[in-house]
Amino acid sequence: xxxxxxxxxxxxxxxxxxxxxxxxxxxxxxxxEVTVVCQERDPGHYDLAGAEVxxxxxPGGLLPVxxxxxxxxxxxxxxxxxxxxxxxxxxxxxxxxxxDLGPAGLVFTNHVLMGGAVGARLGSPxxxxxxxxxxxxxxxxxxxxxxxxxxxxxxxxxxxxxxxHIRHVVEEVTxxxxxxxxxxPGVDIDxxxxxxxxxxxxxxxxxxxxxxxxxxxxxxxPPSSTSGS
Numbered sequence: 001x002x003x004x005x006x007x008x009x010x011x012x013x014x015x016x017x018x019x020x021x022x023x024x025x026x027x028x029x030x031x032x033e034v035t036v037v038c039q040e041r042d043p044g045h046y047d048l049a050g051a052e053v054x055x056x057x058x059p060g061g062l063l064p065v066x067x068x069x070x071x072x073x074x075x076x077x078x079x080x081x082x083x084x085x086x087x088x089x090x091x092x093x094x095x096x097x098x099x100d101l102g103p104a105g106l107v108f109t110n111h112v113l114m115g116g117a118v119g120a121r122l123g124s125p126x127x128x129x130x131x132x133x134x135x136x137x138x139x140x141x142x143x144x145x146x147x148x149x150x151x152x153x154x155x156x157x158x159x160x161x162x163x164x165h166i167r168h169v170v171e172e173v174t175x176x177x178x179x180x181x182x183x184x185p186g187v188d189i190d191x192x193x194x195x196x197x198x199x200x201x202x203x204x205x206x207x208x209x210x211x212x213x214x215x216x217x218x219x220x221x222p223p224s225s226t227s228g229s
Contacts, residue, residue, distance in 0.1 A: 011046050035101055039055055054097055059093055060089075063090075064114055080142055098122055128153060136169070161183075
């Protein structure tokens, strides 16, 4: 099957980036023809098992984000701070990139916004993966974006959530959504395997003993309460 996986960001670092990369790899390993539409500038750094990467040119380099960070060659701006015209231009650039790829058996988009908006504008069947970031950081409490998200999910074939909690958040933010499918993200079974119970218990006890009895030193002392703030 030809699969177009839309992800507006990179393929490493944050949760949805890693999720998109892992999904592309697993679908490729399963024999599908996968194209990832994203903003990754160095896809060769990742093992995508043969999936192709396409990077759309964004108008003015403007990238809607949920948390401000650095993106090489782009101007990140909080989704809620974009004008309707800027959002529309971003959607059109990504829709054009997807349309140029031709038809696919599955169009899968990450994030209710702007992935849902891209899928809805494409005009062909699509599915959406909801993440907590867009819902909590940009959409919640902003009626215009909540309505936009609701309209996009209403025309999606399915909305995927990773847990019952995210299902609940989707309904809080956008209202009741039909065709919601709960699929836990799972783990990489090539890296995470069950450990022998006796070995696992010994390791756990060793770790607990270290944390309780190890004397503090400048190298091992715990971080202060303000660390990371």
